Amino acid sequence: MSELKQSIEEIVEKHLPDEKHFIVEVSMVNKGGKTTLSILIDADEGLNIQTCADVSRAVSEELEVQDLMPGAYILEVSSPGLDYPLNGKRQFQKNIGRELKVLLTTGKELVGKLVDVEEAGVKMLVKKKEKGKKATEEEVTLPFEEMNKTIVQVSFK
Structure with missing residues (x-):
């Protein structure tokens, strides 16, 4: 795992509301000079959109403070959809x-x-x-x- 991806996972983990929430996947895709940072999170008892928004805001702020993402990027924080394969x-x-x-x-x-x-x-x-x-x-x-x-x-x- 790249150091950047590991650092991002650590940041996400730190901003999850509690131990019932967990990371499913962190991925980065480069397209047309822009990087899309996609973070999938889930929870043992269901995930709501407000939690995704809160995690997105906190992760975004920390990424900016630490200047971890080179250049322009798009941050997406969501739950895996119904058609997303189970992972873990x-x-x-x-x-x-x-x-x-x-x-x-x-x-x-x-x-x-x-x-x-x-x-x-x-x-x-x-x-x-x-x-x-x-x-x-x-x-x-x-x-x-x-x-x-x-x-x-x-x-x-």
């Missing part, structure tokens, strides 16, 4: 009980209910359908390193 244990824990779609490193795709998060991976209840038989649910343990991308499935029930 805390995001998985926050979504226990929800339906997930997991793309494995093998290319296989699984859809099931997240039932537990462990140190090395997750447990899910996956529907198993055999021809001519009623669908059953099977508990599957998936190590984090075998999961390429995990998206929460939106339910309108």
Whole structure:
């Protein structure tokens, strides 16, 4: 990790309201001579727009005082959207009980209910359908390193 990115993460961490809030990702993209600094934060019990605004203001002020960002930049502080892949244990824990779609490193795709998060991976209840038989649910343990991308499935029930 670059020193600049690490310094920015430390600044963000310092300005989060409490230990229930956490950093999901810090990224920098250069486009047309301008850098976009994108900071994704989340919270164990949900995130509101006011928290994003407060963190943005505090981080922006500190970046200016420390003169960390060279040249012009755009600062974006937001929560990961519904279609943003889960990243890290805390995001998985926050979504226990929800339906997930997991793309494995093998290319296989699984859809099931997240039932537990462990140190090395997750447990899910996956529907198993055999021809001519009623669908059953099977508990599957998936190590984090075998999961390429995990998206929460939106339910309108």
